[in-house]
Amino acid sequence: MQSSKQLKPPVTETYDSLLAPGQSLNSVTAKISDIILFPVLKTPLGWIIGFVAAGLLLMLYLYSLATLFTVGIGIWGINIPVAWGFDIINFVWWIGIGHAGTLISAILLLFRQDWRTSINRAAEAMTIFAVACAGIYPLIHTGRPWLDYWFLPYPSTLGMWPQFRSPLEWDVFAISTYATVSVLFWFVGLVPDLATLRDRSTSPIAKTLYGLASLGWRGAAKHWQRYEVASLLLAGLSTPLVLSVHSIISFDFAVAQLPGWHVTVFPPYFVAGAVYCGFAMVIVLMIPIRRWFGLEGLITMKHFDVMSKVMLASGMIVTYGYFGEIFYAWYSSSIYEYYLIVNRFTGPYAWSYWSLILFNVLIPQVLWSKKLRQNLPVLFFVSMAINVGMWFERWVIIVLSLHRDFLPSSWASYTPTFYDWSTYIGSFGLFFVLFLLFIRFIPMIAIFEVRDLVHKTTAHTAEHEDSGHAGA
């Protein structure tokens, strides 16, 4: 591809449509598949640099995990009382990131929201990689990770089942189901595009690999009919998962009796928070990608506008949750709940609570302005702020609740160590390695769906032309 050339010309942005003018069925296919189908040796330098950087981070991650397994989880800063720290914060954060993908691909499919087409593939990929990053944390946060398989219900010679009343056990099912359905949904959605790549690629290796992966797709009407049924079914399966996964993860906290955790509003509050930062992450990823790969015609400002509105809405739900927590503390007339809020406002970690309010409540208010919503640098900054803010939210929930609970004698502080940071930053290595491989080898925009959109919009235009409303 000619990305270096394409970076130069000034970009004409499209604000009111999901497709830039002049997109045809052929141009869409060519645009998307050309990003993938060029010789390996001609891989753009930018991609290589990114991949090397991500690879180095991945090495850091692997090094951290190796140390963790050989030395023990004492390398982290966790202690008694703060027995969960970065491990669970990052777990919940990554899972939250993943939510946007499923929401876009499943719920918006069911609601027939056309604006999802250009972004759903990448968002779904983001979901899967984020779930992979997330899923690792609960496995490695245990003291004896080599025994993690005891979480699974299998007929064991120990004669033991897992303890089904534990929310952590519910997590096992929630996350594994979520990961499985997400991968299936993603793969099924890929099949027609893999077939397109098979047909368009010239290299025999690529032809063989894409051919194997496309499962013999020939584009027959029967195939399309089955495909539609399958994706509808999977969308139906995924939809409750969007709500259930983060609800169940919120139970990890809500079921406990710790002040700050024992909150009944957690399930919807967590789901909204997940959608919030999930969309923020999609925007953070899409803004540079569309620029680098010249996809302005397919991912338009309209997309960003719609996503910003979703963020704004979910952000308001989250904000409601923050005020709710303050209200419960007062209304419960429990000294422990009350102190929790006092501690958040004025305690040793008050800076993190106020950062959370700044990043999650105050900064995103700029999205009320359409002008700022469609200003990409501003949007990028706001989305980054939301990602950071949502990380702080989990920090506040986990660390601030644990470090000062019922008995003042057990109050203590929590300081992350090098390994806390390296297992967090390192996980970005895993995420970006996977994501870069994805954009290099798999169509990051669903070709056939955009073609469908092109078809619909041109048909639409034709209709308008017929009725005399020219110039649409």
Added chain:
Amino acid sequence: MVALDSDFTHSGATAIRYSRDFADKRRITAAKPKMNRLYAAEPTPSHTGTMADHRLAVRAAEIASLTDAIAAGVGVAGVAAPTLDEKASAWVKAAVADLKANAGKSIVITGETQSAAQHALVLAINNALGNLGKTVTFTAPVAPAATGNAGLKALVDEINAGAVSLLVISDANIVYNAPGDIDVKSALAKVATVVHHGLYADETSEGAAWHINGAHYLESWGDSRAFDGTAAIQQPLIAPLYEGKTLLEVVAALSGNTSANGHDLVKAYWKTALGTDGYAFDKEWQIILHDGTVKASASASSSATLTGTIAATATPASEGLEIVFRADSSLRDGSAANNGWLQEVPKPITKLVWDNAAQVSPATAKTLGVVATDVVELSFQGRTVKAPIWIVPGQADNTVVVHLGFGRTKAGKVGDGVGFNAYTLRGSDSLWHGTGLEVKKTTETYKLATTQEHTNLEGRDEDIYPTKTLADFLHPEHHEGHKKHEIISLFPEYDYSKGYQWGMQIDLNACNGCNACVVACQAENNIPIVGKEQVLVGREMHWIRIDTYFSGDAESPSIYQIPVACMHCEHAPCEIVCPVAATVHDDEGLNSMVYNRCVGTKYCSNNCPYKVRRFNFFQYVDEETPSLKLQRNPDVTVRVRGVMEKCTYCVQRINEARIDADRERREITDGQVVSACQQACPSQAIVFGNINDASARVSQLKALESKFTMLDPLNTKPRTSYMIRLTNPNPEFSGKTE
């Protein structure tokens, strides 16, 4: 009772006995709704002081004025009342009034660190109160009277005069613990041959020509006398691990008997002492070995009269900072410095581990412009050491307290370089306290590890440490009673009415926070030590801990101490959250921890409101060192890295009792299962047993009105409950009454 700088429940040979006797007089039953009243004046909070009904923080030097004032108050002839500040005189007035009202039933005690003149004056006070022969009795001295450091000074002078060519030192680390103004080290270098006998190669043996490997007392035959003269035969539990020799054997060898062993020496002595022979002696010897003590060997009580003139002891008040030396609560003089258990057991009040500090009151810290962990230079009589600051509420102002027993250089792997050596500051004329200390702030700070960072109850007294005065407790009708809600559960209750149901009761009127339970638990349950670095990040492993809270103003706070271990909740929050059922309830009410099954999610700890669970963040247990293998309790699993652990109510002891009972086809009887903490508690604050047995002591205590459970509103239904702390303040005393 009036304690003048006396930690009689914790310090000295009589401490364990006094601790128990004192606690007995603080227990309230329906039959005995009375308790003693304790006035304590001391420079820094001691175990005894925290139990006081009226505690007064005064400088050690001012104890003498207080004593004079009390003496004058009770009418000791020839002592005039000195002028005291308002607070002290109110305290003295109340104490004197109570002493006079209870003449013959009262006692004034002064501590070991106070001067002989002070002790004489206190004896005169007790005499004036008619306490002699009643609350104060006399026996012939068990040990020869201590000479302070006069003997050591004389020895060093003789060595320096060239009069000593062979010196045998046994069980004394004089290079380390001589006062700073006696230079033992260079003196020893002048002796041609120094022979050192002791358990460890230490600072003293370093310069000695010979070191004789000593035997530990648990490896030795020997005998000893208790404070009242009762003789005990010391019997070895194990053959000497490193072929050590006991002092008896060394002395015998020096007198020519090189082949003697401890057993024969002890037996031979008692043969002579008892005056029996043959079968009669053998029989008596067996009885002594069985009982551990020699029957009726306590000294007869004798009488003593005061001779000479009794005079006021107060010296002209000296201004400036005062330094107070105290033996460390667990390391004592420092000979135990290489014992990790004792290094890691949190010091009472400060909860510091692995260090000593220069302790000051909050007001003094402000005056000096220092905060906790600032390093200061302490200069006393021209000698200087560097020490980190620690702030202790309830300490007397203008007093710096330092603890002895630290700063060892040749203690061994564990004890080397822990803390600073306060002996070097000590002068032979100021062994326990002295004025004229200079404190200079440095720019350095030092990391001090404490197991409790927060000591304020945050208004949670009702749920954590409720207190009542005796009067309020006995006449609750005068006060609006605290309404207890009946808390209900959504789930059906498990039927715990059958079989053994284990429970514990801890009496906060008896616990003085001595830490014996903490170390006993550690020994019994193979609990590892983790070291300073791990304590700093909050990973200490003790299954039972003593929480300390300060209540009221920082100058004269009430000090609360409460032992906290796993409560064995009937509604255990830890159990429902474990994904692998590694912590489960058994039908006898035990919250069991199945180490083998534990994966280590730590969720149980997060959901434990008492935070009594402990996690093996690393492989803390040393499984390699051969001698440590012998140290472990074979009945208790040694835990590996990645596993949660906590108090089991000494389930191994329950099972041992069960096996014994089964074998004898009977039920486990009350008192048969004694938890390690209970066994070690000198004041019998901890009672354990079957709460299904109405006649068991634990059930009877739990039935008392003064029972409470910690964090009751959470409805965890703990099996461990407490007796409310009752105080018995003088209603006439306008001063602070806890």
